[in-house]
Amino acid sequence: NMAAMSLQLTVVSLFLLGGVLTFPLGQEAEHTSTCGYESCHPTKPDMLNVHLVPHTHDDVGWLKTVDQYFYGDRNDIQHAGVQYILDSVVDQLLKNPDRRFIYVETAFFYRWWRQQSSSMQQTVKQLVNEGRLEFVNGGWCMSDEATTHYSAVIDQMTMGLRFLNETFGPCGRPRVAWHIDPFGHAREHASMFAQMGYDGFFFGRLDYQDRARRMMYREQELLWRASDSLTPPMADLFTGILPNGYNPPEGFCWDQSCDDAPIRDDPDLEDYNVDDVVKRFLAISAVYKTNHIIMTMGSDFQYENANLWYKNLDKLIHYVNAQQANGIKVNVLYSTPSCYLQELHRTNLTWALKNDDFFPYADDAHDFWTGYFTSRPALKRYERISNSNLQMCNQLEVLGGPVSRRGPFGVGDSKTMKEAMAVAQHHDAVSGTEKQHVANDYARRLANGWQHCQVLVSNSLAGLSGSTAERIYCDNLNISVCPLTESSKKFSVNVYNPLARPVTWPVRLPVNGTAYVVSDANGKSVDSQVSFSTREVRRSRGFAVNELVFQVQAPPLGYTTYSVSLLQNGPPPASTQHHTPTAIKNKFLQVTFDPDTGLLSSLSNLETKQTIKLTQNFYWYNASDGNNVESIQPSGAYIFRPNSSTPFVISKTAKTESIQTPAVQEVRQWFSPWVSQVVRLYADSRALELEWTVGPVPIDDDLGKEVITRLDTSIQTAQYFYTDSNGREVLQRKTDFRPTWNLKQSEPIAGNYYPINSRAFIKDDDDQLTVVTDRSQGGGSINNGSLEIMLHRRLLYDDVRGVAEPLNETSGIFPKGLVVRGRLLLSLDRPASAADAHRPLAQEVVLQPLLTFTGGDLHPNTRLEFSGLQAALPPAVHLLTLSQWDKDSVLLRLEHQFQSWESKVNSQPVTVNLQKLFTTLDVLGVSELNLSANQWKDEMKRFTCNSPPTFEDPSTWEVTLRPMEIRTFLLKVGLR
Template sequence: MKLSRQFTVFGSAVFCVVIFSLYLMLDRGHFDHPKSPRREGTFPKGQLSILQEKIDHLERLLAENNEIISNIRDSVINLSESVKDGQKIPEAINFSQGSVSEIIPSASVLFAVDSEDCLFASKSGSHGSGVQMLDVYDILPFDNPDGGVWKQGFDITYNENEWDSEPLQVFVVPHSHNDPGWLKTFDDYFRDQTQHILNNMVIKLLEDNRRKFMWSEISYFSKWWDVIDSQKKDAVKRLIKDGQFEIVTGGWVMPDEASPHYFALIDQLIEGHQWLEKNLGVKPKSGWAIDPFGHSPTMAYLLKRTGFSNMLIQRVHYSVKKHFATQKTLEFFWRQNWDLGSSTDILCHMMPFYSYDVPHTCGPDPKICCQFDFKRLPGGRVSCPWRVPPEAIHAGNVQHRAWMILDQYRKKSKLFRTKVLLAPLGDDFRYAESSEWDQQFQNYQKLFDYMNSHPEWHVKAQFGTLSDYFEALRKASNLGEKSSNSFFPVLSGDFFTYADRDHHYWSGYFTSRPFYKRLDRVLESYLRAAEILYSLALVQSSKSEKMSVFPSVDNYKLLTEARRNLGLFQHHDAITGTAKDWVVVDYGTRLFHSIMNLKKVIIDSAHILILKDKVAYNYDTSTPFLKMDDVQSSQDSLPRKTVIKLTSQPRYLLIYNPTEQERFSVVSVNVNSPTVKVLSPSGKPVTVQISAVWDGATTISHEAYQISFVAHLPPLGLGVYQLLDVQSSEAVLTDYNIYMRNSRQEKPDRLFKIKEMQNSVDNIILENSYMKLWFSGMSGLLEKINTKEDGKNHQMKVEFAWYGTTSNRDKSGAYLFLPDGDAKPYIFTDPPTIRVAHGRIFSEVVCFFHHVTHTMRLYKVQGLEDQSLEVSNIVDIRGEYNRELAMRISSDINSQNRFYTDLNGYQIQPRLTMSKLPLQANIYPMTTMAYIQDVGVRLTLHSAQSLGVASLKNGQLEVIMDRRLMQDDNRGLGQGVQDNKITANIFRLLLERRHGTDVVGFTVWIFLTN
């Protein structure tokens, strides 16, 4: 199957494949822009230089994003002069087919493609790595014997003369991990802790040039930078220049790596790096990811393409860590699956022990390492759980204490291939108090001074940054900054699903708080659309003094705020759904406000683009030229359609295609009259299907009607459609059959043909030119598909199921999935109400269960849209107790316990369901798609939101849609997940034929969804 087909079929449900429908507010007279003092307006004096600066800044941003938008801009500049006049009526609007597409013809937009980005296409099919994670998972027993002081490992021994010829180099790396929201909101954390950490950092590093510190979260750093004085800013720049202070990764946040789409991962990285370049003039060198719950090769690839040479990860399954420690493969080159060379290699350090806190970073014995966390000195607010406290270092104990920690350093170094050792020194929100800086730095310096003054110990210990460590590591292994060699192994694959102990697999967060996982993707789509339209509008506004009133500066600020709010939500306690309830509300409010602001940017930008006579442009904030076709009332509510009021005079529907592909898509809007006529941008009538708008399962609203038609839009195109209320409409009405337990013969509807009947064992059938579907007459759920091209029937049974949680002490929570066994079937006492719609453009079956309203829609249009099923589940489990709702698709595909999931919407990772692992270990993250296949058929579930997915039995796909859990799972959150919302989960189900490919042969490929 061609890649373009994979994501084109998905349409609006995959990431940015969104069609934005707007409609003009006013009648034709408003389009003419009567000249009034209120509308005239001028661009404020003194702002032109600011505008130019912002434009230059935007151009740098777009150039870094593969120069896509800059190429579009160039095309606009070169071609817009040749745009022909559109239709004469109404005067103000260009109705030419495609509108903006005339400015940007698809055949003329060419983008530069780096040859390295095409390796997956030219050389796919096998692996060039020495360690393949699928093989590692296959050979590991996943047992958990007691390893002694290193509970999840083994006893480590060494000979004291091992370092005689080459001393051990120890880099103690002070750091503070600052979550941009978790137990407190982002702003509360900044006020209470983060600003004090950074303020103390400047003071304490300046006291001694041997001290080092590093930082990763630019969201916090930029907020702090805005409130400090120039003297402190200069001090920070000196510390960076002198190598005492380092920025690592430099993203807006330290993102989760399971749920985010690659668009958002790149965007938050760009936002952070641009801020650093502008304010500090620095570019990070190394990645630092100590807290994301599992790691994706997509992130490794993005860091490599950003120019990084090194990275560090921490949260990996404890059995994998133990295996890598025994093989001394904790440091490796991480290579992409498709890369047969080494161009994607990035040197990766995997921390070997349980956590990134001090007890688990100096060596294998946490009881000893905790004694060297000097914040835990007696009298403080934190202590060591092993009940042996640290001792302040003085002349009387320095020899003994130095030997104790050197013993740990040596044992830890035995897990690696060089005599260069990394020992992080930090934890969550550490160094907020001045006293901790003194406790840690003064005591460690005494230990270093003693160790370094005894050459017979063969050790050199010092404070360092991550770059200090990697530079020494590369030197010790004769490894250049950009090169790789055989000294370190090469690894391909990912590190999901993470477990930190026992059978505690962190697969619950793949689904936790799914409402906001969906809202995240909605914001992404609006952001991409707004940025493209804004850049095009900037070009137009620069052509005339009259158009200089275009609010470019204000809208650029809204775009920046939206990027930062989206970036903030990629944090590993935000999109994961693992924050306190009020913190989740704070995240949701930020997403919601940015969506509202981006709608304004889209409206303002589209306004200037669709006007035929640009000179007539006037901007008036009090009277928007356009309105969006949906309204979301709050951060935790589902959007609802605006009702467009029709008259005999045309209303104008502006439809925008933000993708780089030509689109033939079904567009649905609500109007106030069923006698409607729709005209295309060329003025020709289009076929319209009129459907009822329902108040519940069986009651029709006569205040609104849904009209659906096929819109044809070129790449990145705008099209204006006309809607008119006419005396006699040629639109085709939808017919309905309603299946109920007790059919009641109500009086006929005055417009729609509705037939009521009792639930039946007879099947419900929908079909189009591509497929025929059979649904159960009792449940309304899909049972079978016939593909007409080959005449084959395929079992395709959709059902719902419940998971409970274990009766053991440790139960499921926001992070963990600890089920009480296999899922139990979703049992309904009474058959659900089933509403079947038959129409010219689409037909659908809607099933009304107590906890979910399930819709399966089949389109009847030519093209790719009719080859898949649109699936919508409106889920409401707010009244449940420790239950998780899943949708399961059972087929006759012989998948042989193998399935495939995407990673971050960027690449596909093969999976193997392993019987040696518990059920929860076989759940994996799905950002945009998962599929099963055999030699003849592939079944793909495309998803418009990130969720957990599995294939627990042959021929099955299962997705967990929502979870309600009443208790904490002892991972620090301190609460369950009980703030469930009515949530829309949207999917596309695609069944395809395959030709001559063995199901066992794993072909790993990348796809780009836009």
Template sequence: MPYIFSGLITKIVTRGMGQKNSRLYGGAPRPSAHQLIFLLASSQKIMNHHLVSFILKSMILPLLSRDDPLLFDYNVEQRVNDFVAAALAQANVTRTNHIMFTMGTDFKYQYAESWFRQMDKLIHYVNKDGRVNALYSTPSIYTDAKFSTNEPWPLKTNDFFPYADNPNAYWTGYFTSRPALKRYVRMMSGYYLAARQLEFFIGRSKSGSTTDSLGDALALAQHHDAVTGTEKQHVANDYAKRLSIGYKKAEELVSTSLGCLSESGSNSRCSSPTTKFVQCPLLNITYCPPSEMNLSQGKSLVVLVYNSLGWKREDVLRIPVMSDSIVVHDSEGREIESQLLPIANASSHLRDRHVKAYLGTSPAASPKFWVAFPASVAPLGFSTYFISIGKRSASISSTSTLNSQGSESRNLQVGQGRLKLQYDAAGALSQYSDSKTQVEANFEQKYKYYLGQDGSGDDPQASGAYIFRPKGVVPIKTDGQVPPTILRGPILDEVHQQINPWIYQITRVYKGKDYVETEFIVGPIPVDDENGKELSTEIITSMATNKTFYTDSSGRDFIKRVRDYRSEWKIEVNQPVAGNYYPINLGIYVEDGSKELSILVDRSVGGSSIKDGQIELMLHRRLLNDDGRGVAEALDEKVCLDDQCEGLVIEGKYYLKIDPQGDGARWRRTFGQELYSPLLLAFAEKDGGNWGNSHVSSFSGMDPTYSLPENVALLTLEELEDGSVLLRLAHLYEAGEHKDLSAPASVDLKRVFPDKKIG
């Protein structure tokens, strides 16, 4: 006889085998309202179609008051038959004699008592009928029951994306919805990782600041209606507020930890350092009060740079400064090469408006330059740099403008190192070349927006927080508009472009880097024409990619995607764009047998390859209609200042690289970890004196001669409440992903923790 079970029990009840079920739940308590409920039916085969709505609407709800035989609409026998039929239908296509029905949805459990009363009755009458056995269960009990049968199981390596619940309703819009919140969650995740490491180095406090509040806020933000962007606006505000509160508490811990480590250089417990380090969470919009200090009369800005990776790291830092007479020294007192770049007006406007909107005060003064300089930091350690006013100043970037008449040559090349980009006379990107790998490729980068369907017409489905349903695409042309501005210097080149009144772009090529960095400032997206818009950028090449591209799975494995195709079932795609969009948490790439084009992102976005040789990323969405999936309001984010509200402006980056075939994985994995775990910057003031006499200018928590293998990442280093330490490492590569780095790796924990006892 097949069995069905549902809920919180410790033992599977098997009726008809000498046991009597004298209690409704097999002696187990009823689950609480927030726990999933499962109904499991026993048979030999598994099913893959969805019965939740059928069970909820047709069986459970009508049982509330219709089990009295004296009632005219008594329906117990009918509902039991329906349930048994559904269970057997599923069991007939299921391996083993156990099946699962998940009960309820996120809209239903407000009325938990009503739900459980109805399910109690269903379980009671189904079991009384005797054809199947139903009981409350849990995911672990269900899994144990499946596992105990010793059945062989197929390995599934793909997923069900993109999901749709009707032909014009693909749930691919939420991959990008609320891009600012998505970025905030990503930024705080990296900060949390670094903060827990620093907490470990100085010892977890029992009474002072901890990282717990930030961890709680980040955990809450992983809810399926949080980081996804499918919540109401006031709820999104609450998630952001909780992250901010958590950050402020973790910030105190980080400041204390860095002060202690820089003053003692040891791992001894410390709670009150004399040096106060300040951090700049709004550095991305050029707001950093400590760097705006007056550096005259012998004062210097101390920049402490912490690396949370298990590898030595070299990067280029950019700090906003007030003066053009800047000099940068390293911890040994040596002057290092630096470069000044004027801050764009678009960045300054973003800073002025958003600082006042979010902090309630206007910045006292605006920095005029970024100072860029190289930094080198040991694994799990920090380095210190000093910015001051000096006679020898940082190199000021040379500035030129490209226009159709050609104030420069008709074809402009930027890049001081191995990587070079070429622009045509109209200011459009036209070629990528890497002198080391000998890769050359012609490509374009463009913007476009999709008009959001408003729900009018035969199908009322609108584009909204969940659903991406375009009703047309509008290319954004840049020809004849503001000509690009080129900034050149010894460390990096920048190309500034005002794409249109609400899109500003900066393309950077670093002398010592082998990838392209593109920064975008987008918004407010105009909706004066009463059309919602969904903005995408696209990279267009001549690569023959045969409908195939690859996107990451939760930032780890990459999954092969084929346009308009699913490997396990035949699909008809009614929405050729939305029906081929996928979530991109780390990156996306295409290949043509000779080279790979990879793009990595700084937050989760939606993206695709809609045509061969093309990659597109959706960067921002502003819509005027609700899509009917529960948000009950349009995705129209605004920032209000002085009683005037404008659409949300976002700032972000994506990164591009073209490699010979088979070599792209190394960059995607290594640089991907740098994106997840950015350098943590903290600032202090040095007023004369010798910093080295009272401070340690460099530190590493690992053996100074050791670093983790290139294919191993440090995911967690945390001291727990009981004093034990949680260490989580990950091998970054899939089998066969890289000819060398997919091989097994070993880690010497004694060198990772040279001053700790490993039990």
């Protein structure tokens, strides 16, 4: 419960006017407030105005953990202590009202704020109300843009912005998004920021070739049109590229971590240097379109002793501006990104338009930051699972009511998980670019959050089902470990589906029996099959020799229950065949194998009568160790740099076994002792599953390896392929090409890799092959008709980008190197209808059902099935968010999940009635918010809008969603 974070609304009275929920989102600004654009220092129209922006960049974990950074612990790793930065900055802001400071990461500020006295809190509020301390971005962290899923980004932004709103009111609302450090920039992030009400977006990193061209043509400021479906200007965002990344100009760094000379302004001293400082400052070139330039005066964890910075900045402003008397037309001022943006807006200029994104990012010819798209694949998968778990925790907190937080299993909360997931979105977290001990800390936080949520989920399901029997969570089913199912002769499986439509889902449970009776909630027998289990990955964990397989059908936003009983005299488990079958098929798909190699050879869609040639195999790129003629850049956590454009094949043939049953058909392939795969086709599935297992990656040959799987097909792609952006809109990619500049390609593999967050596809006029991934991965289409995805990386050298560790993961269970398991789902469709298949499939993988287990017989009065919805939502509509806002209201986001051009059937507007949505909730009132839930939508006015947008009357219960639209509502509810 967010209320548990003491983030209560300052005005708690809720009242209804014509079905509209009305109350302030945050404190009302004091009448004396001059925050925001009104607080900006005046500029001089006939001069070059230099906006100095004092700032600190505080990673929410990187070389040290979040706790270590906040407290200033482990300074032997890196000298950094965020609490001291905030102490020092506030003290210095009070000494000169002209001074300004921006702060970004709410995760740190929230901690610091809770430790302050009430008088200090009042002082800080005054600084915020006067615009002297300004929040920018304002999310819990500065999220990564390549490897994050949009739902988790929206959640972490909402959490940070809510705290600022409720603590500082309108003066705490950031006006600009600020992503100065992420390693490339996603179009979907710009779209989200626009819908969150930001007036502009500033970042520091872009490809070195792109920057050079933009500097030449003065296009470092642009209008980013971040959606091809949303009507402009809904997803339009002014975007500015900062001149020095996020660092000060060379020679002008005055932090305790810097070596630049201070301004020595006593003329009686021999080392007086004011004239030199002024001369060097005036020599800085301006490569922007207007008479305004921005300078970031700060860097990583700077301002711990803010006096050093401000004392010198005061002098710099004074002495440079004194030259105006000598005819120098330069005006230097303390400023913020929003004040700078306001001046650009006032020029009324037309900006260059951009429709694509800023991937991949390279800072030199052989230095492509595309390795982190895959780095730490186990953490990336755990983060994705945790996102699914959090959404279910949020939903069940609402559906179960107050008993979910305090019930038969104790006190549960969603807050711990929300904070852990928010921290995990940081650009050195899920990205995989942190030190190993920090990655361990992120995983520990997610595990702790899930433990808190498990209590809440158990309480909620107890309330909804009427059963207080103990619930068991088996979090290791991916490696066939679940103590209850391994040892019990009778148990039940509760399947909770977080999607707003029914799903069919395969369940695989580790067992020791040879045959079982499985019954659904109506007592009807369900087809099931027992087969031999693969045991190499679990090592010493678990002891099951078999796996029980059956399909479940779960209702929308609800659960169903299956009972499982051991059949004492049942038949033996399905036997394995050691020859490779020529084909496996169900009523939708057929897959053939080459009898000589054991490899896939074709894929057919039996409904549409399509067949493509399809060969799939595993390869590894030899990672550069830096000892190279062209460049000394090695592959590392950030950078992918193969030593050759030709990967090494792990094996040209696969040793195979097959199992064919009515429930599932499997071909198990072994390519080497460290690479294996199960090709799996379930009876009712329209997708082919490839469950890959890679590791421990061998390094005995002293070679770092980047392991890929490659799909080679007969599809005529003509250099084009397609990837998603943060799990939402799809972008077209072309090999050796960038839409906005003439690319000089220097890394033919790494320079053609892009982030794949949930899916990628290749197509021609007749066929589309879509690959749905279970985590964020890097990939590309290097050759026509081919799609490759990087699965795992094990490297022996640091790539000299600051993390100072090679990406060489091991664990207690895998001391010889990490073993990673994952799934790819393949579907073959006609291009015109492919999205109708892969959109819902990708959502099922992101939000997969939650299984909980109960031993023995359930009480006869147990409610075995429940749906939180009166009816399933239409296929085009996704229920993105359902979470408790406070005692009497919930936050609801509904999303149209199709782009305008994707589907004849599903790319149409859809209308939903909010009052007829839920079974356990009466919707008493509704008000619409912006995407981040920190402004009423009808009050959200942005710079990019020439006229205020028009909105439907929020008092009506009918809500229409257009392609790619997300609508956010605060609902006043009562439990039925």
